[in-house]
Amino acid sequence: MSVFVFPLAFILTLAANLTSEPSQPFPEMLGSLWLYLHVPFIFFAYAAFFVAFASGLMYLIQENELKRRRPQAFYYRLPSLEVCDELGYRALSIGFPLLTLGLVAGVLWQAPWELDKKIIASFSTWIVYAVLIAYRFSEGLRGRRAAWMSILGFILILASFFGTRSQGSAHPFIQ
Numbered sequence: 001m002s003v004f005v006f007p008l009a010f011i012l013t014l015a016a017n018l019t020s021e022p023s024q025p026f027p028e029m030l031g032s033l034w035l036y037l038h039v040p041f042i043f044f045a046y047a048a049f050f051v052a053f054a055s056g057l058m059y060l061i062q063e064n065e066l067k068r069r070r071p072q073a074f075y076y077r078l079p080s081l082e083v084c085d086e087l088g089y090r091a092l093s094i095g096f097p098l099l100t101l102g103l104v105a106g107v108l109w110q111a112p113w114e115l116d117k118k119i120i121a122s123f124s125t126w127i128v129y130a131v132l133i134a135y136r137f138s139e140g141l142r143g144r145r146a147a148w149m150s151i152l153g154f155i156l157i158l159a160s161f162f163g164t165r166s167q168g169s170a171h172p173f174i175q
Contacts, residue, residue, distance in 0.1 A: 008050065034109030041102030046157055048095030049129070053154035055088035056147035063144060085142050088150050096133050099126055121160030128153045 062078045078084070103126060106119075132149045135141035141149075 005050075005054070032109050034105045038102055038105035038109050041098050041105060045095045045098035045102055046161070048091045048098060049150075049154050049157055052088045052091035052095060052150040055084045055091065056150035059084035059088065059147040060144065060151075081143070085146065088146060089136060089142075092129065092133060092136065092150065096129050099129065118160060121156070125153060125156040125160055128156055 058078050059081060062081055062084060065072060065078075066081070079087070103122060106122075128149070132141070132146070132153060135149075136146060
């Protein structure tokens with residue numbers, strides 16, 4: 001996992017340092033208890049979904065190496081397909097409840113709330129992961145399709161987190 005985690009941690013830390021602004025007065029609406037629940041739940045969910053994403057990538061790489069029948073050196077450094085699939089499943093099982101709790105805390109924090117692009121993107125991501133979890137439980141979705149859905153879900157997370165931030169703020173009502 002460190003092959004995937006270290007570069008991401010480095011890039012995110014670098015981006016945070018390069019884009020941070022000087023301290024400004026703390027808005028009153030950000031002093032709510034719900035905010036202090038919303039943010040950690042969401043970020044821990046994102047961390048779990050990153051593990052599911054990385055295990056999906058490892059699964060696809062490992063599967064490709066097995067199909068080639070002449071595995072490269074990278075093949076021997078990756079866990080088996082079963083381990084990758086199980087790791088992705090466990091990460092999803094942890095991340096989905098955390099995402100759900102984070103979204104609920106966000107709704108309670110900003111009640112009555114208005115729809116903005118960040119909220120719509122976040123609920124779309126929740127739906128993708130809800131479908132993935134439902135398929136894994138009911139139909140035993142495993143392997144390649146589960147790996148691709150985990151990758152798609154994490155791409156949606158990145159789009160909802162970074163795509164909406166590029167438009168000025170995490171949520172427009174904070175400004």
